[in-house]
Amino acid sequence: MSDIVISVRELTKCFGDFAAVDHISFDVRRGEIFGFLGANGAGKTTAMRMLCGLSYPTSGSGTVAGFDITKEGEQIKRHIGYMSQRFSLYNDLTVWENINLFAGIYGLSKADTESRATELLERLNFTSERNTLVGSLPLGWKQKLSFAIATIHRPEVVFLDEPTGGVDPITRRQFWEMIYEAADGGTTIFVTTHYMDEAEYCSRVSIMVDGKVCALDTPARLKQQFAAESMDEVFRTLARGAQRGE
Amino acid sequence: MRGFIVLLQKEFLQIRRNPFLPKLIIAFPIMIMLIMPLIMTMDVRNVNVAVVDLDRSTTSRRIVSHIEASEYLSLVGTTSEYSVAMEGLEQGDIDVIVQIPDDFERDMAVSSPQKISIIANAVNATKGSMGTQYIVQTIARSLMEIRGERSPNEQSELITVQNRFNPTLNYRHYMIPALMIILFILICGFLPALSIVGEKESGTIEQINVTPVSRLTFTLAKLIPYWIIGMFVLTVAMIVARLVYGLTPVGSIGVIYFGAMLFILTISGFSLTIANFSETMQQTMFVMFFFVMIFMLMSGLLTPIDSMPDWAQKFTVILPPRYFIEILRSVYLKGTTLAELWSNFAALGVFALIFNILAAITYKKQA
Numbered sequence: 001m002s003d004i005v006i007s008v009r010e011l012t013k014c015f016g017d018f019a020a021v022d023h024i025s026f027d028v029r030r031g032e033i034f035g036f037l038g039a040n041g042a043g044k045t046t047a048m049r050m051l052c053g054l055s056y057p058t059s060g061s062g063t064v065a066g067f068d069i070t071k072e073g074e075q076i077k078r079h080i081g082y083m084s085q086r087f088s089l090y091n092d093l094t095v096w097e098n099i100n101l102f103a104g105i106y107g108l109s110k111a112d113t114e115s116r117a118t119e120l121l122e123r124l125n126f127t128s129e130r131n132t133l134v135g136s137l138p139l140g141w142k143q144k145l146s147f148a149i150a151t152i153h154r155p156e157v158v159f160l161d162e163p164t165g166g167v168d169p170i171t172r173r174q175f176w177e178m179i180y181e182a183a184d185g186g187t188t189i190f191v192t193t194h195y196m197d198e199a200e201y202c203s204r205v206s207i208m209v210d211g212k213v214c215a216l217d218t219p220a221r222l223k224q225q226f227a228a229e230s231m232d233e234v235f236r237t238l239a240r241g242a243q244r245g246e
Numbered sequence: 247m248r249g250f251i252v253l254l255q256k257e258f259l260q261i262r263r264n265p266f267l268p269k270l271i272i273a274f275p276i277m278i279m280l281i282m283p284l285i286m287t288m289d290v291r292n293v294n295v296a297v298v299d300l301d302r303s304t305t306s307r308r309i310v311s312h313i314e315a316s317e318y319l320s321l322v323g324t325t326s327e328y329s330v331a332m333e334g335l336e337q338g339d340i341d342v343i344v345q346i347p348d349d350f351e352r353d354m355a356v357s358s359p360q361k362i363s364i365i366a367n368a369v370n371a372t373k374g375s376m377g378t379q380y381i382v383q384t385i386a387r388s389l390m391e392i393r394g395e396r397s398p399n400e401q402s403e404l405i406t407v408q409n410r411f412n413p414t415l416n417y418r419h420y421m422i423p424a425l426m427i428i429l430f431i432l433i434c435g436f437l438p439a440l441s442i443v444g445e446k447e448s449g450t451i452e453q454i455n456v457t458p459v460s461r462l463t464f465t466l467a468k469l470i471p472y473w474i475i476g477m478f479v480l481t482v483a484m485i486v487a488r489l490v491y492g493l494t495p496v497g498s499i500g501v502i503y504f505g506a507m508l509f510i511l512t513i514s515g516f517s518l519t520i521a522n523f524s525e526t527m528q529q530t531m532f533v534m535f536f537f538v539m540i541f542m543l544m545s546g547l548l549t550p551i552d553s554m555p556d557w558a559q560k561f562t563v564i565l566p567p568r569y570f571i572e573i574l575r576s577v578y579l580k581g582t583t584l585a586e587l588w589s590n591f592a593a594l595g596v597f598a599l600i601f602n603i604l605a606a607i608t609y610k611k612q613a
Contacts, residue, residue, distance in 0.1 A: 091448070
């Protein structure tokens with residue numbers, strides 16, 4: 001297996017005249033935690049949706065887990081997990097029913113589902129909530145559950161779109177522990193965030209401004225490059241040049 | 247396969263957990279079948295008649311008493327002033343005025359008398375024309391009786407009418423199959439569309455779209471629950487029709503269920519296709535209503551297709567309910583067999599196939 005899990009060349013998505021994603025190119029290595037930063041409206045979600053096989057690129061090319069994003073979207077979907085910006089598990093199903101649903105869709109057998117669900121619920125300290133309706137869980141718990149379900153089939157890559165938005169600091173911390181755990185297991189993490197402390201946790205970070213990737217390196221080297229104290233400063237230096245409003 | 251089973255389970259769980267849907271699915275068919283046949287009737291009753299009797303003879307009194315005796319007509323009164331009756335007609339208290347001319351009886355005996363005139367309020371066209379017909383029949387019967395008494399050998403009715411298949415001309419028996427179809431359209435036509443658009447609005451469909459589930463699997467999982475619900479609705483409707491209105495199918499129940507299976511697949515597939523093109527509930531509802539209006543008013547559910555203009559009759563060829571109403575009515579009232587209705591079944595089968603393929607194709611996982 002190649003070391004590069006995601007490879008993107010000149011990827012572009014236009015909505016009419018508007019280039020939401022404008023000729024971006026980058027590679028993501030296996031097992032990396034790849035931080036995908038950018039201001040609101042910079043095109044992060046659009047780019048991520050193309051990588052997940054939810055949206056067709058206008059031009060350019062890319063592969064995810066070895067499959068072409070334009071032609072082999074359905075193949076890609078077998079090998080990735082995705083957690084959208086909006087909470088999108090079924091609120092009217094219980095924790096267990098949601099796990100069973102997605103495990104079943106990914107083709108896990110009944111026995112595998114049962115054993116993984118048990119393990120997962122224990123790890124999350126959710127065992128007592130097994131039969132609780134997801135809609136009645138607090139947001140932080142929902143996000144952790146979403147992540148667990150996005151990785152239930154042990155995907156090669158997980159795409160996380162602002163997974164910790166609106167989540168309290170303690171849960172955020174726990175969430176990142178889960179991310180590290182998954183990355184240690186060899187899963188590549190592709191994550192967008194607005195929290196610059198989280199950006200510091202990433203192996204490498206790219207910063208998008210107005211649909212283009214303006215910077216891409218490890219947090220340490222980016223700080224060096226922009227002579228900044230923190231990622232926060234790096235981000236603000238770059239994002240200040242943005243033409244697009246929110 | 248397991249993917250399909252878990253998706254199907256999920257649909258049933260969601261329907262069951264919905265605070266409203268299970269109640270609707272049970273109450274709706276019962277309510278519609280209990281109440282609507284009583285209301286949706288074109289039988290005209292209680293036609294208010296005033297008689298302007300200028301003749302005041304035995305014959306005129308005979309006519310008046312016949313009008314009084316009719317179950318469809320109700321006599322408001324007799325008067326000798328035309329203007330009084332006309333006033334009543336203008337105020338809406340009287341639907342039809344019958345004026346019997348002076349010396350009617352005497353003239354009838356010797357030569358052709360002056361004609362009896364009938365003046366009807368035709369604002370409600372059905373009531374006006376039906377009321378007039380009833381009166382013409384009633385008067386004709388009175389006159390026939392009188393003639394018969396005078397020369398007994400002529401006492402034979404000129405025309406006999408026999409209504410086959412719905413011998414009592416019970417309008418309800420004609421409407422009940424139409425109501426069943428309306429139920430299918432409302433339940434199996436609207437609910438699948440709302441379920442898909444609901445997932446679009448809540449964002450859950452995106453989580454599904456990012457999985458490798460096939461479009462056909464997802465579409466079938468949405469379809470099958472409503473198919474089963476449709477069968478349930480049909481059963482409830484048939485039981486109510488039997489218990490309350492004494493209507494049992496003359497033909498085979500199997501043929502009815504088979505037709506319903508195809509029709510529900512058609513209408514649900516249609517509904518899923520609409521949902522695939524809609525982003526919001528409002529949009530879906532509006533587009534669905536547009537088509538449902540056409541289905542209900544143009545498919546011969548309420549009014550016969552034969553009396554539509556030529557272009558409209560041609561247009562009905564592409565309306566699926568048109569084929570199913572023919573099946574339901576003829577099996578229910580005439581006992582027609584599957585073999586005789588094969589072209590209708592074939593048409594429904596084709597529609598079911600087209601709409602469901604369309605529903606699977608137009609469901610876009612990647613845009």
